[in-house]
Structure formats: structure tokens, C-alpha cells
Amino acid sequence: MTRNSIPGGSFAIAKDGKLIYSEGLGLASNDLDVPVNRKTKFRIGPVTEVFTSLAYLRMVDEGILHPDSSIQHYLPEFPVKADKITLNHLVNHTSGIRGPGSNEMEWRGMNVSIEKGLEQFQNDELLFPPGMYSSVSMFNYNLLGAAMEKATGEKFPKIIEKWVTDTLHLENTTIDSPFNTIKGRTNFYDHNIIAQVVNAISIDVRYRAPSNGLLSNAEDLVKFGNAVLYSGLFTDSIKKRLFTPVELGIQLPSNSSHGWLIGEDMTGRTYYGRVGGITGGGAALLIYPEEKLVIAGTVNLTS
Numbered sequence: 001m002t003r004n005s006i007p008g009g010s011f012a013i014a015k016d017g018k019l020i021y022s023e024g025l026g027l028a029s030n031d032l033d034v035p036v037n038r039k040t041k042f043r044i045g046p047v048t049e050v051f052t053s054l055a056y057l058r059m060v061d062e063g064i065l066h067p068d069s070s071i072q073h074y075l076p077e078f079p080v081k082a083d084k085i086t087l088n089h090l091v092n093h094t095s096g097i098r099g100p101g102s103n104e105m106e107w108r109g110m111n112v113s114i115e116k117g118l119e120q121f122q123n124d125e126l127l128f129p130p131g132m133y134s135s136v137s138m139f140n141y142n143l144l145g146a147a148m149e150k151a152t153g154e155k156f157p158k159i160i161e162k163w164v165t166d167t168l169h170l171e172n173t174t175i176d177s178p179f180n181t182i183k184g185r186t187n188f189y190d191h192n193i194i195a196q197v198v199n200a201i202s203i204d205v206r207y208r209a210p211s212n213g214l215l216s217n218a219e220d221l222v223k224f225g226n227a228v229l230y231s232g233l234f235t236d237s238i239k240k241r242l243f244t245p246v247e248l249g250i251q252l253p254s255n256s257s258h259g260w261l262i263g264e265d266m267t268g269r270t271y272y273g274r275v276g277g278i279t280g281g282g283a284a285l286l287i288y289p290e291e292k293l294v295i296a297g298t299v300n301l302t303s
Contacts, residue, residue: 001026001299005197007189008036009299012218016292017230022219028186028300030197039172041185041215042298043205043281047274048214049141049259050285051173051224053091055163056144057238057258064151067091074147078118081126089130090144091258092246096126099137106279110178110204114156115146117207132249134256138211141259145210156209168227173216175209178202185215188280190302200280200302212278221285221296229289243272243289277303 001009008026012019024036059065067088071078074087081096089095104120121139128135145156152159157175165173174182190200205213227233228242245253245262255263260272269291275284282303286295 004301005191005195006299006301007197008040008186009297010036010038010040010042010218011297012222012295014222014226014294017226019219019222022222024217030187030189036186036300037184038219039184039217041172041174041182041217042283042300043176043188043212043278044214044216044221044276044283044298045212045278045281046136046138046276047216047221047283047285048210048212050274051160051164051214052141052145052148052210053242053258053260054228054234054238055159056087056091056148057241058163058234059148059151061235061238065148071143071147074150075115075118075143078143079122081130083126083129085126085130087144087147088246090140090147092134092254093136093140093256094132094134094246094248094254095130095137095140095143096128096132096135097121097137097139097143098124098127099135100139106201106203108201108203109207112204112207114142114149114207114209117142118146129249134246134248134254136256138208141211142208148210156213160209160214164224167233168223168231170216170220170223173214173220173224175213176205176215178204182215186281186300188302189300190280197301203279205278216283216298218283218296218298221283221298222294225285225287225294225296229287229292229294 010024012022028034028036071085085095188200192198273286283298
């Protein structure tokens with residue numbers, strides 16, 4: 001952390017379903033000299049997607065969502081494209097929807113709903129026919145989240161609470177908001193033009209809550225990973241679909257599934273993981289299923 005000028009972070013490890021290490025290091029606030037502790041909440045950026053995909057699969061299991069339905073089934077006003085976009089395309093990043101530009105990643109809009117945020121990209125042409133390739137874009141999960149809101153009649157924070165965080169007792173995981181006082185939330189930091197650590201710009205991530213909007217910490221991420229491996233709350237079909245790579249139109253399997261990267265390390269061990277950064281934060285979650293090992297980390301510096 002010192003080498004990379006990271007003000008603060010949290011790190012946790014679980015083995016055989018049991019937490020064996022959890023610690024907060026560094027500072028949650030440089031200005032106030034407040035240390036990080038095990039309950040400090042960090043922006044986890046794209047790691048949010050694995051929470052959204054689990055909620056999505058649980059809703060599919062309950063018959064609330066249908067993977068092969070077009071997006072217009074839930075959002076009739078979304079512009080029709082040359083090819084049908086399904087929920088399955090969105091959750092697996094195979095829709096052909098473009099990725100955001102750097103100005104869109106740091107967009108300063110406030111009090112923008114998830115559905116209103118779709119205007120950033122909804123009129124753009126697709127980059128490729130849905131299902132042909134895999135290309136990660138936060139817009140896929142934002143659109144999926146809007147469909148989840150329409151299907152349930154509930155706002156996305158309530159959806160995540162009902163289907164994931166309350167179920168798993170993740171007490172330090174919640175949607176970030178610049179207008180709420182959130183106990184234990186770290187300050188957010190970035191590098192300036194000469195690589196000094198400074199306070200990050202203020203952003204409202206609620207319009208992209210399904211892709212980037214969660215606050216969490218390493219201990220909650222490890223609890224989440226353990227639940228994916230061991231919890232009886234999720235059916236075997238959910239666990240199987242969660243880590244089954246999607247078959248692409250080019251007749252090759254993807255190396256990802258439902259927001260997770262699936263691969264092998266240098267020693268041939270299978271892993272499931274997700275890592276990503278956002279303004280003022282970043283996180284990583286890594287699962288070695290055969291070793292029954294879960295590792296997570298969060299930081300409060302743009303990464």
C-alpha cells in the first residue's frame with residue numbers, strides 16, 4: 001500500500017468456509033487521521049456486478065425474470081436494435097452495447113435514476129450482433145438493473161437488499177449515495193496530474209448502481225464468496241449457471257460468466273474472480289473453488 005500511495009484498505013481471507021484473516025489497514029480519512037477498521041465501507045466498482053448477477057439468477061429461479069426475453073419486454077420504450085437483446089446477453093456482456101468513454105465514467109450528474117441514465121447509450125448502434133462476442137460494459141448491467149426494477153416495481157437498492165445483502169447478512173454492503181450519511185464510509189482519493197494523492201471528485205453512482213454502485217469491504221466480499229460456494233440458500237442450478245461460461249457465436253466459450261472471470265492460474269488451478277476500479281476506490285474478489293479458498297481486498301484510491 002505504501003509503495004502505491006494507497007491511503008487505506010481492507011483485506012480478508014477464508015479457508016474451508018471460515019474466516020481466517022480480516023484486517024483494515026491505513027487511513028479512512030487523511031484529513032481527520034481516522035484509521036480503517038474491519039467495518040469501513042469502500043467503493044467496489046465493477047465487483048458490484050457479481051451481486052447484481054446473483055440477484056438476477058435468484059429472480060430467474062422464482063420466475064420473475066426470463067433470460068431469453070427481449071429487453072423491450074420489460075422496457076418497451078428502449079429503442080429496438082437490428083438484433084434482439086435479451087437479459088442473458090446483458091448479464092454475460094454479450095449484447096454488443098458499447099462501453100463508456102472516460103467522460104461518462106466520471107460524469108457528474110446528480111439525482112439521476114437508473115432508467116434516465118440509459119439515455120447515455122440507448123440510441124447508439126450495437127458494436128456486434130448480440131451473442132457473437134463478449135465485451136464488458138457497465139451499460140449492460142445498468143440496463144439489466146432497469147429491467148429488474150420494472151419487473152419488481154422496486155428500486156434497485158431494495159432489490160439488492162431483498163435478494164442478496166439481507167439474505168446473506170452483509171451488514172457493511174450498501175448502495176453509495178452522496179446525499180446520505182453512511183456510517184463507516186471511507187473518504188475517496190485519487191491521483192492528481194503529478195501523482196499526488198488528493199481527494200477524489202464527488203460523483204453520484206446511483207444511476208449506475210447495478211454495475212458500479214456498491215459500497216462494501218473485504219470481509220463482506222469474503223462472506224459473499226463463501227455463500228456462493230456453500231450456502232444452501234441458493235439452488236444448485238444457480239451455482240451451476242453462475243460459473244458456466246457462455247458459448248459465443250464464434251463457436252468458442254467465453255472466459256466469463258454472469259460478471260465473473262473464469263480461468264486457471266499458472267499452476268493450473270481453477271479460479272473465479274472479479275476485479276475493478278472506480279473513482280475513489282477499487283476491489284478484488286478471488287475464489288479458488290477446489291481449494292475452498294476465498295480472498296478479497298478493497299482500497300480507497302482510484303484503481
